[in-house]
Amino acid sequence: MAVKIEKRSGCVIATLDGDIDHHTAKNIRESIDSEVEKTKPKILKLDFNKVNFMDSSGIGLIMGRYKLMKLLNGDLELINVSQRIGKIMRLSGIYKLKKY
Amino acid sequence: MAVKIEKRSGCVIATLDGDIDHHTAKNIRESIDSEVEKTKPKILKLDFNKVNFMDSSGIGLIMGRYKLMKLLNGDLELINVSQRIGKIMRLSGIYKLKKY
Amino acid sequence: MKIINEMRLVFPSKSLNESFARTTIASFISCLDPTISELADIKTAVSEAVTNSIVHAYKETVGSIYISSQIYENGKITIKIKDKGSGIEDVKKAMEPLFTTGGEERAGLGFAVMQSFMDKIKVISKIGKGTTVTMEKTIIPRVKLNK
Amino acid sequence: MKIINEMRLVFPSKSLNESFARTTIASFISCLDPTISELADIKTAVSEAVTNSIVHAYKETVGSIYISSQIYENGKITIKIKDKGSGIEDVKKAMEPLFTTGGEERAGLGFAVMQSFMDKIKVISKIGKGTTVTMEKTIIPRVKLNK
Ligand SMILES: Nc1ncnc2c1ncn2[C@@H]1O[C@H](COP(=O)(O)OP(=O)(O)O)[C@@H](O)[C@H]1O
Ligand SMILES: Nc1ncnc2c1ncn2[C@@H]1O[C@H](COP(=O)(O)OP(=O)(O)O)[C@@H](O)[C@H]1O
Numbered sequence: 001m002a003v004k005i006e007k008r009s010g011c012v013i014a015t016l017d018g019d020i021d022h023h024t025a026k027n028i029r030e031s032i033d034s035e036v037e038k039t040k041p042k043i044l045k046l047d048f049n050k051v052n053f054m055d056s057s058g059i060g061l062i063m064g065r066y067k068l069m070k071l072l073n074g075d076l077e078l079i080n081v082s083q084r085i086g087k088i089m090r091l092s093g094i095y096k097l098k099k100y
Numbered sequence: 101m102a103v104k105i106e107k108r109s110g111c112v113i114a115t116l117d118g119d120i121d122h123h124t125a126k127n128i129r130e131s132i133d134s135e136v137e138k139t140k141p142k143i144l145k146l147d148f149n150k151v152n153f154m155d156s157s158g159i160g161l162i163m164g165r166y167k168l169m170k171l172l173n174g175d176l177e178l179i180n181v182s183q184r185i186g187k188i189m190r191l192s193g194i195y196k197l198k199k200y
Numbered sequence: 201m202k203i204i205n206e207m208r209l210v211f212p213s214k215s216l217n218e219s220f221a222r223t224t225i226a227s228f229i230s231c232l233d234p235t236i237s238e239l240a241d242i243k244t245a246v247s248e249a250v251t252n253s254i255v256h257a258y259k260e261t262v263g264s265i266y267i268s269s270q271i272y273e274n275g276k277i278t279i280k281i282k283d284k285g286s287g288i289e290d291v292k293k294a295m296e297p298l299f300t301t302g303g304e305e306r307a308g309l310g311f312a313v314m315q316s317f318m319d320k321i322k323v324i325s326k327i328g329k330g331t332t333v334t335m336e337k338t339i340i341p342r343v344k345l346n347k
Numbered sequence: 348m349k350i351i352n353e354m355r356l357v358f359p360s361k362s363l364n365e366s367f368a369r370t371t372i373a374s375f376i377s378c379l380d381p382t383i384s385e386l387a388d389i390k391t392a393v394s395e396a397v398t399n400s401i402v403h404a405y406k407e408t409v410g411s412i413y414i415s416s417q418i419y420e421n422g423k424i425t426i427k428i429k430d431k432g433s434g435i436e437d438v439k440k441a442m443e444p445l446f447t448t449g450g451e452e453r454a455g456l457g458f459a460v461m462q463s464f465m466d467k468i469k470v471i472s473k474i475g476k477g478t479t480v481t482m483e484k485t486i487i488p489r490v491k492l493n494k
Contacts, residue, residue, distance in 0.1 A: 084236065153387070205359065208358075216352065
């Protein structure tokens with residue numbers, strides 16, 4: 001699992017690559033949070049384009065980042081969610097937090 | 101594992117695809133031999149281009165086809181042998197049977 | 201119904217084995233030629249159960265996780281994931297969506313995923329003894345199964 | 348030397364498990380980030396030992412095959428493959444290249460491959476009791492191993 005962090009005009013974009021599970025979530029979380037706490041962006045975008053696998057640890061990861069962004073009066077956006085990963089996203093009710 | 105058999109002017113070409121082990125060798129052997137015994141080609145070509153894995157069951161498969169082609173006064177040719185599979189070919193001494 | 205293949209696997213409750221466990225199950229059931237979506241469902245359910253043993257059952261320690269699986273002639277797959285960890289006090293409550301004792305970063309959705317992605321799930325647990333999760337899913341075999 | 352991960356696997360001696368066994372070992376050692384060639388060596392050696400248990404040890408029957416593996420801190424991998432089958436009368440002779448009791452389609456190169464592709468191999472066998480093959484290979488870890 002790798003995570004690439006980019007900054008772009010008030011945005012932080014985290015591109016996730018590989019499997020998201022409890023083992024890999026820790027690293028991803030730390031990389032994202034350290035950047036977000038430093039930059040305090042308006043929007044945090046999580047890019048799932050290269051994610052092959054995600055279990056409910058990934059949902060925990062998203063919920064945690066959602067709360068963090070609310071604290072900072074910012075927004076969270078999920079982009080490039082594949083059908084395969086969409087299934088667990090829908091089950092989690094995460095789409096009800098806001099429209100994506 | 102799949103094997104595709106083609107005939108071309110005195111030649112039988114068997115394109116192997118996937119893993120060659122004791123489990124898959126039986127099928128490959130049967131497909132090749134039934135064609136060779138019917139066609140009695142001058143040359144049997146085994147194409148390893150799409151072979152990801154091969155253990156010594158593959159060497160047994162090659163030796164067996166070599167003997168069969170000798171019986172028919174024909175020749176065996178191995179084509180597109182990758183470096184990875186080349187290692188077990190070299191260890192087997194199969195290259196000493198003839199120059200490839 | 202006849203069992204056509206089976207396996208048993210034991211490994212320590214280290215988080216790097218979450219991917220090892222689901223990859224092994226994926227390889228084991230590959231003879232049924234599952235669809236990408238069937239495969240993803242089963243890998244996810246296994247990942248949830250194994251993660252629970254690592255995160256909750258053996259919270260501060262490392263213990264053994266036991267997986268066994270059978271494939272039946274009709275395409276039924278059974279998977280049992282067992283630990284000898286803390287056990288669950290109230291299984292019914294634990295299985296409610298969003299319930300978690302795992303803190304901030306756990307979604308409380310592990311059991312919900314297992315229930316929704318598999319055909320059947322049974323949980324047996326005893327405080328101080330451990331937990332066994334048994335799951336079942338039937339895949340319509342798309343290839344002839346021989347031997 | 349400290350063990351950083353280990354596993355045990357049991358499955359029946361059916362030929363479709365030849366690929367299951369080598370895929371599982373490949374997944375288990377992936378945390379060491381082996382090169383393609385190191386991975387191919389280990390998969391091939393495992394395939395040879397497992398095939399021998401299927402073809403020779405449990406010739407006319409189906410029995411259990413037991414694999415256990417350890418990964419050490421320094422990148423050493425040990426793999427043990429055990430059967431309770433026929434056993435080998437003369438291990439030294441069996442290990443000679445080209446020796447086979449398996450007829451036409453066996454090359455008699457299984458042990459030669461294990462010896463050449465792994466750093467060490469030890470074979471213990473008893474007629475009527477079974478055979479244990481223990482192999483070892485050290486991979487220079489290319490990633491930091493944590494947990
Ligand atoms: N193997 C287990 N051993 C002990 N407790 C468990 C186990 N599996 C689940 N639990 C308990 O059930 C709760 C709900 O589990 P789950 O639905 O998977 O969500 P999560 O893992 O996100 O907490 C856990 O928080 C934990 O209290
Ligand atoms: N697990 C085993 N149980 C019984 N006999 C075995 C076992 N492994 C190897 N042998 C014996 O050793 C011989 C040589 O094995 P090997 O070098 O792997 O070549 P092959 O499998 O092609 O015969 C086999 O033909 C068989 O007689």
